[in-house]
Amino acid sequence: MAAMVILGAGHAAGQAAASLRQAGYEDGIVILGEESHPPYQRPPLSKQYLSGEQGLEKVYLRPEKFYADRNIDLRTGTTVTGIDRENKSVTTSGGDTISYEKLLIATGGRPRKLTIEGSHLPGIYYLRTIADVDDISAAMKSATSVCIVGGGYIGLEVASVAVVSGLRVNVLEMEERVLQRVTTPEMSQFYHDLHTSRGVNIHVSTACSGFEGDGHVERVICGETSIEADLVIIGIGIIPNIELALEAGLTCDNGIVVDDHCRTSDPDIFAAGDCTNHPNPILGRRLRLESVPNAMDQARTAAANMAGGDKSYAAVPWFWSDQYELKLQMLGFSSDGTTQVLRGDKAANEFAVFYLHKGAVVAVDAVNSPREFMIAKQLYGKQVDTAQLADTEFDLKSLLKK
Ligand SMILES: Cc1cc2nc3c(=O)[nH]c(=O)nc-3n(C[C@H](O)[C@H](O)[C@H](O)COP(=O)(O)OP(=O)(O)OC[C@H]3O[C@@H](n4cnc5c(N)ncnc54)[C@H](O)[C@@H]3O)c2cc1C
Numbered sequence: 001m002a003a004m005v006i007l008g009a010g011h012a013a014g015q016a017a018a019s020l021r022q023a024g025y026e027d028g029i030v031i032l033g034e035e036s037h038p039p040y041q042r043p044p045l046s047k048q049y050l051s052g053e054q055g056l057e058k059v060y061l062r063p064e065k066f067y068a069d070r071n072i073d074l075r076t077g078t079t080v081t082g083i084d085r086e087n088k089s090v091t092t093s094g095g096d097t098i099s100y101e102k103l104l105i106a107t108g109g110r111p112r113k114l115t116i117e118g119s120h121l122p123g124i125y126y127l128r129t130i131a132d133v134d135d136i137s138a139a140m141k142s143a144t145s146v147c148i149v150g151g152g153y154i155g156l157e158v159a160s161v162a163v164v165s166g167l168r169v170n171v172l173e174m175e176e177r178v179l180q181r182v183t184t185p186e187m188s189q190f191y192h193d194l195h196t197s198r199g200v201n202i203h204v205s206t207a208c209s210g211f212e213g214d215g216h217v218e219r220v221i222c223g224e225t226s227i228e229a230d231l232v233i234i235g236i237g238i239i240p241n242i243e244l245a246l247e248a249g250l251t252c253d254n255g256i257v258v259d260d261h262c263r264t265s266d267p268d269i270f271a272a273g274d275c276t277n278h279p280n281p282i283l284g285r286r287l288r289l290e291s292v293p294n295a296m297d298q299a300r301t302a303a304a305n306m307a308g309g310d311k312s313y314a315a316v317p318w319f320w321s322d323q324y325e326l327k328l329q330m331l332g333f334s335s336d337g338t339t340q341v342l343r344g345d346k347a348a349n350e351f352a353v354f355y356l357h358k359g360a361v362v363a364v365d366a367v368n369s370p371r372e373f374m375i376a377k378q379l380y381g382k383q384v385d386t387a388q389l390a391d392t393e394f395d396l397k398s399l400l401k402k
Pocket of ligand 1: 007008009010011012013032033034035041042043044045046078079080081106107108109127128129154241244272273274275289290291292293295318319320321322
């Protein structure tokens with residue numbers, strides 16, 4: 001009997017298996033993943049892997065040998081079709097039944113799809129997996145004009161790679177501004193201007209209503225107007241993969257509901273990563289996050305508790321995005337701030353915006369400012385003097401000594 005079964009072979013799954021071994025857990029570990037790859041990092045997919053700067057070996061979380069060396073039974077190309085809580089086992093599409101002592105659900109999410117006129121046409125892609133990017137990269141070689149539906153991080157990252165590679169690029173965003181869901185109007189404007197200056201055409205308040213083409217996409221329809229495109233990439237968010245958990249009767253509510261120990265409503269089943277709805281004791285509310293740091297930290301927490309530990313998950317959310325030569329690092333949620341303080345030089349693409357609530361730092365957006373970002377992490381929740389924050393001559397590190 002396999003003692004620990006991990007459902008899904010993504011970021012959280014790979015980390016959980018490694019953490020179980022690091023914690024000295026010696027019995028069987030099985031990872032069941034439907035993709036044909038070992039656990040890998042998704043961030044490079046819309047960045048360095050798409051641009052060709054990174055190969056697969058850099059994308060994999062760990063070399064395949066890692067799992068064999070540690071006696072971790074990694075079964076790729078294996079889809080789990082059911083969880084039997086009574087018998088404590090899972091079934092696979094290949095007809096296998098695998099027993100578990102503890103189960104970790106790390107099924108991530110899948111792209112939200114558009115079901116509008118013409119959405120089945122060849123030349124229209126979503127971006128979530130290595131296989132998706134391999135298809136998109138091949139299509140980019142012969143394309144001349146790409147239309148990206150969705151002005152979120154993935155859409156804008158793809159836009160930057162595509163325009164640099166010489167394609168004509170249009171981005172459609174149905175909201176009034178790009179990145180509306182995740183940042184302030186000022187940051188949205190900054191990224192809008194950045195992309196426009198590099199040659200990307202951004203259309204805000206523009207909903208895509210259909211696609212047309214003769215056997216292949218040729219244009220994107222937006223109400224009365226249309227945009228020529230021989231390649232379409234859709235990035236309009238994800239849907240958490242919670243169906244197996246739901247069918248097994250686990251509590252779900254925009255994600256699999258877990259406690260601060262990453263435990264679901266069944267004490268022998270844990271969940272981690274994009275598929276969870278978890279409490280954040282620092283922010284005082286529940287969240288479902290789509291970020292690598294969250295997937296990794298939850299995986300470590302779940303692994304510790306599956307092995308009999310008593311570890312709580314409590315971290316301020318953070319995220320990053322690479323577009324052109326700009327690295328954006330975000331801590332917390334800017335929407336939690338009531339005041340913002342700019343430090344640095346926006347025109348030089350090197351600045352940080354601190355967000356404060358009642359005088360304390362609650363979030364930061366740092367562009368090409370890793371030092372400010374690192375310090376902000378330590379200043380989180382602390383009262384700060386806004387004049388000192390804004391003054392680039394003032395050494396922020398001195399605030400940490402207080
Ligand atoms: C293009 C892209 C760029 C991103 N960029 C960033 C970034 O810059 N910074 C950042 O912090 N985050 C980024 N993210 C988000 C980050 O990659 C995710 O938060 C992270 O991958 C979540 O890990 P996970 O293990 O929860 O899920 P996933 O990595 O999605 O893994 C889940 C795995 O489970 C498998 N699975 C699902 N159901 C089954 C089943 N029934 N049987 C077997 N296997 C199953 C799936 O096929 C998948 O392989 C990006 C995501 C994408 C797609």
